[in-house]
Amino acid sequence: MMLKSSAEIEIVAQILKLLGDKTRLTMLKILDEGSCCVCEFVEIFQISQPAISQHLRKLKDMGLVDEERKGQWIFYSINREQEYFPIVQQILLQLPSQKDKLDALVSQGKRIVL
Numbered sequence: 001m002m003l004k005s006s007a008e009i010e011i012v013a014q015i016l017k018l019l020g021d022k023t024r025l026t027m028l029k030i031l032d033e034g035s036c037c038v039c040e041f042v043e044i045f046q047i048s049q050p051a052i053s054q055h056l057r058k059l060k061d062m063g064l065v066d067e068e069r070k071g072q073w074i075f076y077s078i079n080r081e082q083e084y085f086p087i088v089q090q091i092l093l094q095l096p097s098q099k100d101k102l103d104a105l106v107s108q109g110k111r112i113v114l
Contacts, residue, residue, distance in 0.1 A: 015087065025091075032078060
């Protein structure tokens with residue numbers, strides 16, 4: 001992907017600033033393994049639901065994640081259709097897998113599977 005304008009550079013800078021937060025970066029890597037709901041992120045990160053929701057809102061506002069309601073749950077997933085996803089994808093490819101965090105939820109019976 002070739003950036004063509006300073007406006008595009010500004011958007012990528014905003015994305016990189018957003019991903020400069022360890023929690024949000026880890027969230028995206030987890031979502032690269034599969035969708036999650038807020039309660040699963042609360043278990044993984046051991047931080048409050050409002051804090052998790054705030055991180056997800058920032059990612060959603062930038063178009064990096066989608067949400068889908070399934071019954072009482074809202075599941076978040078990576079928006080692979082986002083215009084700048086190829087840049088995000090290159091970053092995610094450099095990160096270690098976070099599948100162990102999802103596997104731990106499964107083994108504890110705390111993974112939401114519909």
